[in-house]
Amino acid sequence: MGKSERHWRNGISRRQALAGLATFLAGSPVLRAQQDPFPLAGHRRVPGFSEMTSAYDFEPVFRANVSRAVYDYTARGTDSEFTLRRNREAFDWVDLVGGKQIAPDTVDTSLEMFGERLATPIMLAPTARQRPLHPDGELGMYEAATAAQSAMIVSHASSFPFDRIAEAARGPLWFQFYPRPDRELSRQILHDAQNAGCRAVVVTIDQTASAYERALHNRHLGGEPRTIERPSAEDLGNPYGISSGRLWYEWSYLADIRPMIAVPMLAKGILTGEGALRCVDIGFDGIVVSNHGGRALDYGPSTLEVLAEVVDAVGGRVPVLIDSGFRRGRDVLKALALGADAVCLGRVPRWGLGAYGVPGAQRVLEIVQAELVQAMAALGRPTLAALDRTAVRTEFP
Amino acid sequence: MNSQGGPPLPPSGELINVPEFEAAARAVLPTGVFATLAGGNRAPFERMTFRQKLMVDGTGIDLSTELFGERMFAPTIIGPVSAQNAYHAQGELETARGAAAAKTIMVVSSRSSRSVEAIAAETDAALWFQVYSDEGLAARSAIHRAVGAGVKAVCITVNDPSASDRRAFGPPRVDWDAVNRIADGAGVPVIVKGVLAPEDAERATRHGMQGIVVSDHGAGAPGRVAGAPIDVLPDIAAAAGDRLAVLIDGGFRRGTDILKALALGARAVLLARPIMWGLAAYGAAGVAAVLFLLHNELARSMVAAGRPAVALIDRALVRIHTR
Numbered sequence: 001m002g003k004s005e006r007h008w009r010n011g012i013s014r015r016q017a018l019a020g021l022a023t024f025l026a027g028s029p030v031l032r033a034q035q036d037p038f039p040l041a042g043h044r045r046v047p048g049f050s051e052m053t054s055a056y057d058f059e060p061v062f063r064a065n066v067s068r069a070v071y072d073y074t075a076r077g078t079d080s081e082f083t084l085r086r087n088r089e090a091f092d093w094v095d096l097v098g099g100k101q102i103a104p105d106t107v108d109t110s111l112e113m114f115g116e117r118l119a120t121p122i123m124l125a126p127t128a129r130q131r132p133l134h135p136d137g138e139l140g141m142y143e144a145a146t147a148a149q150s151a152m153i154v155s156h157a158s159s160f161p162f163d164r165i166a167e168a169a170r171g172p173l174w175f176q177f178y179p180r181p182d183r184e185l186s187r188q189i190l191h192d193a194q195n196a197g198c199r200a201v202v203v204t205i206d207q208t209a210s211a212y213e214r215a216l217h218n219r220h221l222g223g224e225p226r227t228i229e230r231p232s233a234e235d236l237g238n239p240y241g242i243s244s245g246r247l248w249y250e251w252s253y254l255a256d257i258r259p260m261i262a263v264p265m266l267a268k269g270i271l272t273g274e275g276a277l278r279c280v281d282i283g284f285d286g287i288v289v290s291n292h293g294g295r296a297l298d299y300g301p302s303t304l305e306v307l308a309e310v311v312d313a314v315g316g317r318v319p320v321l322i323d324s325g326f327r328r329g330r331d332v333l334k335a336l337a338l339g340a341d342a343v344c345l346g347r348v349p350r351w352g353l354g355a356y357g358v359p360g361a362q363r364v365l366e367i368v369q370a371e372l373v374q375a376m377a378a379l380g381r382p383t384l385a386a387l388d389r390t391a392v393r394t395e396f397p
Numbered sequence: 398m399n400s401q402g403g404p405p406l407p408p409s410g411e412l413i414n415v416p417e418f419e420a421a422a423r424a425v426l427p428t429g430v431f432a433t434l435a436g437g438n439r440a441p442f443e444r445m446t447f448r449q450k451l452m453v454d455g456t457g458i459d460l461s462t463e464l465f466g467e468r469m470f471a472p473t474i475i476g477p478v479s480a481q482n483a484y485h486a487q488g489e490l491e492t493a494r495g496a497a498a499a500k501t502i503m504v505v506s507s508r509s510s511r512s513v514e515a516i517a518a519e520t521d522a523a524l525w526f527q528v529y530s531d532e533g534l535a536a537r538s539a540i541h542r543a544v545g546a547g548v549k550a551v552c553i554t555v556n557d558p559s560a561s562d563r564r565a566f567g568p569p570r571v572d573w574d575a576v577n578r579i580a581d582g583a584g585v586p587v588i589v590k591g592v593l594a595p596e597d598a599e600r601a602t603r604h605g606m607q608g609i610v611v612s613d614h615g616a617g618a619p620g621r622v623a624g625a626p627i628d629v630l631p632d633i634a635a636a637a638g639d640r641l642a643v644l645i646d647g648g649f650r651r652g653t654d655i656l657k658a659l660a661l662g663a664r665a666v667l668l669a670r671p672i673m674w675g676l677a678a679y680g681a682a683g684v685a686a687v688l689f690l691l692h693n694e695l696a697r698s699m700v701a702a703g704r705p706a707v708a709l710i711d712r713a714l715v716r717i718h719t720r
């Protein structure tokens with residue numbers, strides 16, 4: 001939140017009071033990080049498609065369209081949601097340094113990555129289960145991404161099988177993979193995805209143990225109270241109630257699957273220079289700086305505050321991508337200036353798809369892309385190559 | 398229905414974090430009684446983030462740790478709270494039952510509403526006994542009795558002045574003569590609770606103490622900039638070295654809070670108000686549920702941080718920010 005945004009929020013207005021009341025009634029005490037500084041939630045009228053001017057405009061429409069549980073699954077973060085909030089706060093710690101304004105139509109946001117030309121550095125992060133957002137699910141999302149010329153990363157936990165998604169459109173399509181302890185099963189999954197035409201594989205290595213406790217708030221919404229199922233210590237193999245599915249992760253596994261992936265292979269969930277170096281040593285072709293949108297370790301840092309450390313450690317050997325908390329073109333620009341090669345959006349396209357289906361997902365991507373162009377023009381940076389650390393001033397705490 | 402006969406509460410197993418237990422306690426307790434359990438300074442925890450290690454095998458996730466030669470299920474201890482009959486009709490007996498269910502040590506206050514013998518008869522949990530340094534001879538005989546009832550350690554609380562005294566006199570110092578008079582001949586490990594200065598950690602060792610609790614007795618005002626127990630912990634742990642078990646309390650509400658204290662040099666964390674919230678709302682089941690949630694959060698954070706055993710938690714895990 002910028003200063004004026006904060007001022008506006010702190011001021012007394014009927015709109016804010018209504019928004020605050022709605023939030024209170026919904027029983028979600030910590031919505032700050034998710035909320036537009038200009039929340040439409042306080043209005044009774046659902047705004048129309050043509051009224052969408054920023055990514056945030058889609059969020060309340062999406063929220064109104066889906067059930068509480070579906071909304072929470074998209075919105076929430078781990079435990080106290082410190083990291084979820086910090087992801088947004090971090091953009092306040094980076095100021096843009098003005099240059100000589102140029103015409104937006106002279107700005108070129110294209111780049112080359114892994115030998116392919118991409119029209120924009122704004123990509124779609126892999127996010128699971130998109131069908132509850134809209135019946136078109138990932139098929140619609142891929143169509144929208146292609147129409148908006150953004151590359152899409154399909155989640156391993158997609159609602160539709162990857163090969164069906166791959167047939168839905170023609171734009172650049174990557175596959176995100178969750179490690180499976182069984183090497184043969186891993187080989188099969190990776191083979192199938194590459195066979196279906198994925199142009200890169202993103203291996204997600206964070207989120208070994210986390211719970212979105214806020215998502216559990218979908219109780220007490222009428223009907224029988226629902227007791228949370230807690231599996232027994234014997235089932236889990238530990239007396240602490242943590243699900244054991246991903247506890248086994250170890251570095252040697254990544255070396256084992258490296259030969260199974262012929263396309264570029266990226267590691268997602270890196271937050272330190274050491275971690276990035278280790279991945280480069282194993283043979284990864286790219287790094288995604290991510291805290292899973294505040295859904296991995298609570299009280300982890302924001303991705304923006306550790307980006308420069310990772311970029312410096314990697315030293316240009318492989319591309320560095322980033323996600324978590326990006327909502328506006330200016331947010332994207334800050335990461336690019338700090339050395340990221342591309343920025344992935346997780347929740348933003350989900351809001352778009354959930355609000356208005358395929359046209360919504362396409363529109364929300366185009367809005368953020370246009371904001372990036374505007375911001376680059378305002379700073380007088382015509383290309384991504386011209387965008388370096390002199391475009392920002394950072395003051396991380 | 399809840400244990401106090403007040404408004405209906407959801408079953409304790411439905412609550413998903415410690416703040417929800419606080420809300421449950423607020424719902425069942427008279428306002429004045431709840432006020433004795435309110436508060437806790439969260440600000441210092443908000444200035445600390447983790448630097449995680451990835452791909453560390455967490456299948457053997459283990460919270461157990463050793464203190465005074467005994468294996469503990471987890472690095473958590475139920476801290477001393479006086480007169481617990483204010484929160485539940487069965488008072489300390491119920492807390493002790495919850496402690497047993499959660500396999501957690503309970504510290505019994507010399508100002509408990511039930512005798513230490515009665516509490517000991519109620520539980521398999523290890524008990525410690527706490528007295529005040531200004532109780533003189535009475536403290537000595539109380540300790541004698543408690544040791545007879547089987548308590549495993551004694552905790553002597555020092556420096557529990559009101560917040561205004563603290564402002565007037567700066568950081569409080571320990572009256573070691575008073576402590577020594579009480580500790581002498583206890584026959585079990587003695588821990589001094591209320592240390593906030595590194596010099597007092599050094600003196601504690603010299604006076605033959607086995608442990609200290611870094612604590613301001615929960616007095617920390619929200620928003621205070623520095624000087625909370627977790628803020629002074631690193632210096633105190635450095636001064637204590639390996640000779641002294643450094644424990645801590647004050648405002649711990651999350652598994653990640655506990656993880657931070659362990660990284661900054663504490664061997665275990667004492668919990669008081671969160672336990673009383675569980676007690677007030679659900680009796681022994683609430684006490685156990687609060688501990689279960691904290692252990693669950695701690696275990697998840699340890700795995701995600703790449704430190705799946707207590708011995709692996711190192712100083713490098715925590716980054717302290719200026720604001």
Ligand SMILES: Cc1cc2nc3c(=O)[nH]c(=O)nc-3n(C[C@H](O)[C@H](O)[C@H](O)COP(=O)(O)O)c2cc1C
Binds near residue numbers: 073157325344348
């Ligand atoms: C609802 C939801 C589902 C997600 N599912 C996955 C997933 O299946 N695989 C994965 O690697 N990351 C997943 N993520 C994390 C995203 O890839 C990305 O790291 C994060 O959403 C970026 O933050 P943002 O949502 O603030 O843009 C998910 C995130 C959300 C919000």
